[in-house]
Amino acid sequence: MPLNRERVLDEALRLVDEEGLDRLSLRILAARLNVQAPTLYWHVKNKSELLDALADAVMDEAIAAVPPPAGVGDGREWLFEALRALRAALLQHRDGARIISGARDSLRRGDFSETAMATLVQRGMDARDARLLVLVGERFTVGWVLEEQSPPPEGPAPSVEQLRARFPVATRAIGDYFTGTGRTADDLFDDAARLALGLPGAGRS
Amino acid sequence: MPLNRERVLDEALRLVDEEGLDRLSLRILAARLNVQAPTLYWHVKNKSELLDALADAVMDEAIAAVPPPAGVGDGREWLFEALRALRAALLQHRDGARIISGARDSLRRGDFSETAMATLVQRGMDARDARLLVLVGERFTVGWVLEEQSPPPEGPAPSVEQLRARFPVATRAIGDYFTGTGRTADDLFDDAARLALGLPGAGRS
DNA sequence: CGTAGTTCTCTAACACCGTAAGAGGGAGAT
DNA sequence: ATCTCCCTCTTACGGTGTTAGAGAACTACG
Helix, strand or coil: CCCCHHHHHHHHHHHHHHHCHHCCCCHHHHHCCCCCCCHHHHHCHHHHHHHHHHHHHHHHHHHHHHCCCCCCCCCCCHHHHHHHHHHHHHHCCCCHHHHHHCCCCCHHHHHHHHHHHHHHHHCCCCHHHHHHHHHHHHHHHHHHHHHCCCCCCCCCCCCCCHHHHCCHHHHHHHHHHHCCCCCCCCHHHHHHHHHCCHHHHHCCC | CCHHHHHHHHHHHHHHHHHHHHHHHHHHHHEEEECHHHHHHHHHHHHHHHHHHHHHHHHHHHHCCCCCCCCCCCCCCHHHHHHHHHHHHHHHHHCCCHHHHHCCCCHHHHHHHHHHHHHHHHHHCCHHHHHHHHHHHHHHHHHHHHHCCCCCCCCCCCCHHHHHHCHHHHHHHHHHHHHHCCCCHHHHHHHHHHHHHHHCCCCCC
16 A cells, blocks of 8 residues: 555644644654655655645644534624634644644635635625634634643643742632533633623623 | 853844744854853753743733723723733734743743733722633734734745635625725734724724 | 656755763862 | 862764655556
């Protein structure tokens, strides 16, 4: 079975999932494919193009996960669901947000925006508002997941008391949000995303 | 004049500003300081710690640029100004957003959030709402500037017609926003940020 | 059948990277 | 005069992306 571009990309994504984006090197990837590193250059222009292709793959999954528009509203609720799907797709892969935010040349990013904006406009929203809303939602979500996926600091984690001393308001707010209540990180994103989109809800407890 | 940590960090930031984050290597940095690469290890633990220090430096500038709270509202308007200051500080340095989003261990990020949340709470906002709002604003802004600062694709830029064919809604909305009107990228950020924070305005034209 | 061409993988090498180990110079204190 | 601390040096290791070019295997053509 000969090597082809698809197998290279699949294995690259698997490698990133297992070891993280920083460990993706052409030599390691080649070894996993039982091949020498320069061989990859036959199937891929260079590493940067490989990274772009990975970003495309991740975005494809995100786009595929977006639910079809339904319901009645002006589409804000649908956009909210689309952002949930985007976040889920990014979380599906280790460093997913870094992959797509680092891509130099990925038209799939634009596809996501375009279909989102088109859907909103089709449902009656002003084009200018739609663009603004999609831009806000998309960049907010990427920034959010980027933070969620950022690895913890290298040294020993700072103690809870130290954090409480330096960030009293934040730690108390975090504590109030999670402890006792059965809320999860997913709920926090939902609340934040609804807020960013100007949607009601974010159900007070 | 002996080398010290401060001079190393200053020169590193200058190097990043001139050449971009990808070109920051210990050898190049050392050469600019008329020193050999391993010498830097006397002043800095390793490259990762250096990057964290750069992130701290950038965030310090952002924090310093935040205006003192004033006025009357519940603080949302002030937070909006704080986000503008954050964006401006990130734009001040090449790859500013990447620098702070890549930092593994920077407490200054937390300082920004903490003072923002404390300010909002002090002005009467519910702690939970304040946290959510600050989180939304901060991550939105970082995601936004990350996109603003991402370099153009390597090859020749795709033609306007190609873009219009693939992204009709988006290109039309962009055109409507900028052409003719005297609006700038700064205005677009302002509109988007106000939307994300639930502030009125984003003056319809 | 032979030969030419295409497709894929190989080896060898280059320049660069972060980083470790340890030698040594120079200044100040004992 | 020696000891000690601070700072810089040389040397080296294993890793990186990438290029150049040789060569094997297969296909198509005369």
